[in-house]
Amino acid sequence: MTPLLHVRDLTVRYPGRNRRSPVLAVDGVSFEVSAGETLALAGASGSGKSSTAAAVLLLRRPDSGEVWFDGRELTALDEPALRAVRPAVQPVFQDPYGSLSPRLRIRDAIAEPLRVQGRWDPVAGPARVAELLDTVGLDARLGDRRPHELSGGQCQRVGIARALASDPRLLVLDEPVSALDPSVRAGVLNLLVELQDRLGLAYLFICHDTAVVRHFAHRVAVLSDGRIIRTASARSLHPHPSGAARPRTTATTGKAATT
Numbered sequence: 001m002t003p004l005l006h007v008r009d010l011t012v013r014y015p016g017r018n019r020r021s022p023v024l025a026v027d028g029v030s031f032e033v034s035a036g037e038t039l040a041l042a043g044a045s046g047s048g049k050s051s052t053a054a055a056v057l058l059l060r061r062p063d064s065g066e067v068w069f070d071g072r073e074l075t076a077l078d079e080p081a082l083r084a085v086r087p088a089v090q091p092v093f094q095d096p097y098g099s100l101s102p103r104l105r106i107r108d109a110i111a112e113p114l115r116v117q118g119r120w121d122p123v124a125g126p127a128r129v130a131e132l133l134d135t136v137g138l139d140a141r142l143g144d145r146r147p148h149e150l151s152g153g154q155c156q157r158v159g160i161a162r163a164l165a166s167d168p169r170l171l172v173l174d175e176p177v178s179a180l181d182p183s184v185r186a187g188v189l190n191l192l193v194e195l196q197d198r199l200g201l202a203y204l205f206i207c208h209d210t211a212v213v214r215h216f217a218h219r220v221a222v223l224s225d226g227r228i229i230r231t232a233s234a235r236s237l238h239p240h241p242s243g244a245a246r247p248r249t250t251a252t253t254g255k256a257a258t259t
């Protein structure tokens with residue numbers, strides 16, 4: 001089967017303090033992710049996980065290497081051509097509050113991507129927003145609120161609804177539960193598992209917590225100093241006692257979550 005995402009020999013450099021010694025954040029990274037699959041990028045702080053994610057999202061053009069998505073080389077596209085592909089590859093970030101505008105009501109935050117993409121339908125749009133809130137297990141009445149009136153877990157569900165509004169095929173999840181209270185992490189992870197099963201989504205999952213990776217991902221690529229030092233089945237990772245999420249096999253719906 002052809003992978004949905006194929007990353008080849010990716011390199012990302014940042015200008016260092018000394019111009020002659022740039023920081024090599026990502027050093028020849030290659031991996032693939034198929035539809036319906038979760039690949040975790042794990043590794044210590046500073047190993048290059050977020051830089052890899054930013055390069056896959058083309059938020060930052062890699063210095064070299066290729067990003068292929070659904071048979072097209074994204075790294076070869078100019079910005080207008082990329083705009084047409086971007087809805088299919090959506091990010092979910094770590095900070096649930098920081099990724100939402102504090103001024104926008106929740107329903108407008110979810111509608112915003114559709115408006116920006118010129119896909120907002122004033123007749124069908126409100127029902128679509130209500131459907132997305134329901135999909136992520138939130139009461140439609142929360143649509144009237146602003147982010148500061150929601151819990152962290154609710155906000156992260158809104159971030160997921162906002163990503164789903166674009167009908168994506170790949171979500172780049174950059175530490176999506178790390179900022180959440182341990183008691184609500186499992187609910188959000190289970191929601192992501194349910195959505196993947198239902199919609200066939202592919203996930204590139206950035207996470208430093210081995211226990212979460214082990215239970216949530218199918219495969220893991222471990223980064224160190226910008227290089228992949230190991231790829232394995234996520235189940236083969238040595239379990240870590242803290243921060244465990246429920247295993248994929250016990251995934252339940254995230255419906256009507258209030259946390």
Ligand SMILES: Nc1ncnc2c1ncn2[C@@H]1O[C@H](COP(=O)(O)OP(=O)(O)OP(=O)(O)O)[C@@H](O)[C@H]1O
Pocket residue numbers: 014015023024025043044045046047048049050051052208
């Ligand atoms: N904007 C930047 N300018 C200069 N160096 C950077 C920049 N962003 C990241 N780096 C460096 O690149 C390397 C990889 O950082 P990156 O944030 O990708 O790692 P990470 O594994 O995601 O870390 P964390 O888990 O702490 O977020 C680190 O050495 C970091 O200091």
